Amino acid sequence: MTYGDDLLDRLEDIRIGILLGHFSKQRLTELAQRLRQKREKSKDPALDEILAEIELRAEVEIAKYAR
Numbered sequence: 001m002t003y004g005d006d007l008l009d010r011l012e013d014i015r016i017g018i019l020l021g022h023f024s025k026q027r028l029t030e031l032a033q034r035l036r037q038k039r040e041k042s043k044d045p046a047l048d049e050i051l052a053e054i055e056l057r058a059e060v061e062i063a064k065y066a067r
Contacts, residue, residue, distance in 0.1 A: 010034065025065045032058040
């Protein structure tokens, strides 16, 4: 599985959890860790910016959930 496919799968799991009302802090934490561990630079600056925004959003949600 490629890095991008893995991220999309994790995002889909989180989306489904939110829709079903079973939001998992663990899944969100795993996504944020995955983004930090293996930040691949693409040749597309827009894609790099999107990945950075996803990482930031995941961190914000973790902080909100921890309250």
